[in-house]
Amino acid sequence: MAATAQITGAPGQVNLSVSTIRVVGALVLLGIWQGLALSGFFFRDVVPPLQKIAHGLVALFGNGAFYSNLAVTGGELALALVIGGLAGLLVGLLLGGSELMSDAYESWLSYLGPTPKIILFPVMIMLFGVGSGSKVAMGAVSCFFPIAISVASGMRGVDPTLRRVGRSLQANAWQMFLKIELPAMTAPLVNGFRLGFGVAMIGVLLAETKLSNQGIGFMIINAYARFDMPQMYALLIVTIAFAAFVNAFAERMVRRFGARTI
Amino acid sequence: MGTRSPYLAPVISLGTIVGALAVMQGLITAEIVSPYVVPLPTDILASFERVVVEEGIAGRFAVTVGETLAAGLLIVLVGIPIGLLLYRFARLRTAFEPWLATIAAAPLVLAYPLFLVLFGRSSLTIIVIGFAAGVAPAALPQIFVGLRLGLIFCLINVVGVEFLINLGGLGQLINDLAERYDLPGTYAAICFVVLASILFFAVLGRGEKWLQRRR
Numbered sequence: 285m286a287a288t289a290q291i292t293g294a295p296g297q298v299n300l301s302v303s304t305i306r307v308v309g310a311l312v313l314l315g316i317w318q319g320l321a322l323s324g325f326f327f328r329d330v331v332p333p334l335q336k337i338a339h340g341l342v343a344l345f346g347n348g349a350f351y352s353n354l355a356v357t358g359g360e361l362a363l364a365l366v367i368g369g370l371a372g373l374l375v376g377l378l379l380g381g382s383e384l385m386s387d388a389y390e391s392w393l394s395y396l397g398p399t400p401k402i403i404l405f406p407v408m409i410m411l412f413g414v415g416s417g418s419k420v421a422m423g424a425v426s427c428f429f430p431i432a433i434s435v436a437s438g439m440r441g442v443d444p445t446l447r448r449v450g451r452s453l454q455a456n457a458w459q460m461f462l463k464i465e466l467p468a469m470t471a472p473l474v475n476g477f478r479l480g481f482g483v484a485m486i487g488v489l490l491a492e493t494k495l496s497n498q499g500i501g502f503m504i505i506n507a508y509a510r511f512d513m514p515q516m517y518a519l520l521i522v523t524i525a526f527a528a529f530v531n532a533f534a535e536r537m538v539r540r541f542g543a544r545t546i
Numbered sequence: 547m548g549t550r551s552p553y554l555a556p557v558i559s560l561g562t563i564v565g566a567l568a569v570m571q572g573l574i575t576a577e578i579v580s581p582y583v584v585p586l587p588t589d590i591l592a593s594f595e596r597v598v599v600e601e602g603i604a605g606r607f608a609v610t611v612g613e614t615l616a617a618g619l620l621i622v623l624v625g626i627p628i629g630l631l632l633y634r635f636a637r638l639r640t641a642f643e644p645w646l647a648t649i650a651a652a653p654l655v656l657a658y659p660l661f662l663v664l665f666g667r668s669s670l671t672i673i674v675i676g677f678a679a680g681v682a683p684a685a686l687p688q689i690f691v692g693l694r695l696g697l698i699f700c701l702i703n704v705v706g707v708e709f710l711i712n713l714g715g716l717g718q719l720i721n722d723l724a725e726r727y728d729l730p731g732t733y734a735a736i737c738f739v740v741l742a743s744i745l746f747f748a749v750l751g752r753g754e755k756w757l758q759r760r761r
Contacts (some may be wrong), residue, residue: 302637302669305637305638305641306641324626326664328661384554384555387555388555388562389558389562398747399702399739399740399744400702402710403706403709404720405709405735410583410729411583411584433735441657458648465555480650482577485653486653486656489653489656490656490710504656508663509658516659520656520660523655524652524656526649527653531651532648
């Protein structure tokens, strides 16, 4: 495995394995953090020492409110992924399956995709209210674009030979999609959901920090308002680590299905 | 197979926008869609001039561009040398490229309250968040693609944080108008930000192609 491989350098150089370099890198970063925390340069708890952050993490996992807020955010995120994912899948299939549709509409997706979605939050509040609806809508709109773009590109990338085989076996449109096109574009589909998950999570959580009384985003902004820095760090670490874990898992899946991720 | 007219796709594209706006105008006029939730497209169009003249959109645009450029400059100054270092030393690349990719995909903008504590409610916070969001992709060894992605992330986060902390340029304008319940103005300002973003991405795309050609 690349992670543990011993990489040989030029003669006379110290040979460090990749794992050793990573451990050293992590220790240096943690050391810098601890040094800053203990330096007295920062106001109390703005850069808390590592043991205080660890204590904050333990306290967070022992806090019942964390789990109820996690359930709210998790529900909003799941619903956003279902709605935005299905819409993205449908639009991606339409655009990827027709050259005319692609020429007419796909540039919209590429340009609108990266625009900052959080600015749509006032519109979502007007349309869906101040409760969970507007957060779900934010997540759905955010994940729609990367999923639609990936699916359209995946649909176009299906090997024409596979389609010819399907036609020669007299597969109908549904069988063609289910047995040939869908398996052939698994990698871009998973990649689209990987990207979509990341932006949906940002959309939901940012909306919760802006206007909400529940959810992990609310907990983060509430910790800020109370200047409870260890809890804020703990929440940020858990949230970012969870996003990184899902991203790494999905990336591994994408590679397994034979595509590169950017 | 006959060849398709090159104008067909643009006509469909434009026709869809005009058609959707006309349908929306009809639905709102007939009060099937409440005008207190979605303003008339003609009202949005009419409010463009008001937003530009009365809300000082040129100055706000300059603030957002300035913050993005400042963060972008930091991204170039820090990200490119890291990218070159990783490009030059294979074992460093093997060790840290996955870390960079993970950081690039991480929702760092969620830490904006932390940056507020560190730097206060100021332009510096917005610039630092723009930098933090863009530096990891820009440091990836695929320098041109990484730099473009980094600058896109930077703009998204600058505008987003302006909106969230109600400070700065275009993002704050949307927040201001929404808080005043100026619906046509809010929609017009959102359209303006979307157009400005599209222009920025188009310029970056051109820039990346130009750099690739000169390589």
